[in-house]
Amino acid sequence: MAQIDVKNVTLAYESLTVTENLSFSxxxxxxxxxxxxxGSGKSTLVKAILSLKSVKSGEIVFSDGLAANQIGYLPQHSAQKADFPATVYDVVRSGQIGSGRLFISKKDKADIFENMELLGIAELAKRSFAELSGGQKQKVLLARALCATKKLIxxxxxxxxxxxxxxxxxYRLIERINKERRIxxxxxxxxxxxxxxxxxxxxxxxxxxxxxxxGYVRRFG
Amino acid sequence: MLGMFSYGFILRAAVVGTLVSLCASLLGVCLVQKRFSMIGDGLSHVGFGALAVAAALGLAPLKVAVPVVIVAAVILLRFSENGKIKGDASIAVFSTGALAIGVMAVSLSDGLNTDLYNYMFGSILAMSNSDVLWSIILAVLVILTFVLFYNRIFSVIFDEEFAKATGIKTSRYNMLIAILTAVTVVLGMRMMGTMLISGLIIFPALTAKQIFKGFRGVIICSAAVSVFCFLAGLTASFYLSTPTGASIVIVNIIVFLIFGGASILRGRLS
Structure with a gap:
């Protein structure tokens, strides 16, 4: 059974149709x-999967235990928070907000550190997020995405x-997450x-x- | 030094001012990061317009100004979320529009009276017992908001897209911050003055950001700086007979410069 089933979806940006009859699972x-x-509609599709945008027609079905708000999202261009006062720990912890609880539990905290360990950023926990390199920032945001999901990033x-x-x-880290955690x-x-x-x-x-x-490699090589 | 608190009006001003400064600094951290620094300024002009109209019609000032400024805050937020008019342009439209209405209301009634001069530049005498009550309620709400929703507020101002994708109703939190800011501005503006109240919102957050790099540190430092600057400014204004609002903002500027110097020094040393 598919986690996400996209059925005959048509997506529009403002009033312009960007893609039609899109189906995949x-x-x-x-x-x-x-x-x-x-302009082919990739970002619009991302927003539709995240329920930030509604589809013009067709439907996106979540199943196999996945709910729309259990997706760990790593947004585009989010590394530009040049002057935001936040430590690495602050940012990773903010992935926990989907839990519905107001305060984080011991287990949440253990998850936060486990995800930081996995991505090799645990020693950066108290550093300023704004002062990290581009690669480090993306690892921090990936750790935040992992805190928001057990199933899909x-x-x-x-x-x-x-x-x-x-x-x-x-890419190697994402591959590990995919293979080792079955995410x-x-x-x-x-x-x-x-x-x-x-x-x-x-x-x-x-x-x-x-x-x-x-199939893709055979076709486009 | 404590002698000044034997005057009832100073004691009321000190209580209201301390609580309003605390609220303004906490909300200010959010507004500065959301690039909404001018929202306090815009809302205070709307407050001025509302107070002037209330005075002209003989209505109770707070009962008119609080709802009007809340509505303005909500509309400003909607504009900037939809992106139809850019945030700064819509604030400018509200500021000048409300100022014009206020000035017109004054001139059509009985000319520029002392009350309205006080609204512009603030008066330490303006605080009544009901202001004390309002500011206690406001401070409790603001502190509860920050304690209960600390994680969510962080997430909403750090990365709204991510927060939305994770199922947080971000517009509710934006609305909450806008409404609390509106009430803070209206309560603070009669002491600080229409022209100076946004100093309470902006300065402490900017000052704290120069030294602290984490969100919690910035929030706590900002609140401490704000309350200290208010009390120092109030004391200075009492003993030196200087205008209250201006004294408080000038103390804020001095502390901002000291923190800035310390930050540069730390950069050189490390």
């Missing part, structure tokens, strides 16, 4: 890369502002190299193509 433990030119251009080494490191990954990307890590690819454009990674 994502199962537990899969790794889906969403690629396509600017949705990443919007996570490596857009990173140099190739930092991007590679982030489903949906990643919007411009970087064709990142498709190597995926199990499935959705190519958005004039025709939307949804296929396995191998």
């Amino acid at each position: 994502v199962n537990e433990g899969e790794y889906l890369c969403i690629v396509g030119e600017n 949705l990443l919007d251009e996570p490596t857009a502002s990173l140099d190739p080494d930092a991007a590679e490191e982030l 489903t990954v949906i990643m919007v990307t411009h970087d064709m190299h990142s498709v190597d890590y995926a199990t499935h690819v959705l190519h958005m454009g004039k025709d939307n193509i949804f296929t396995t990674r191998d």
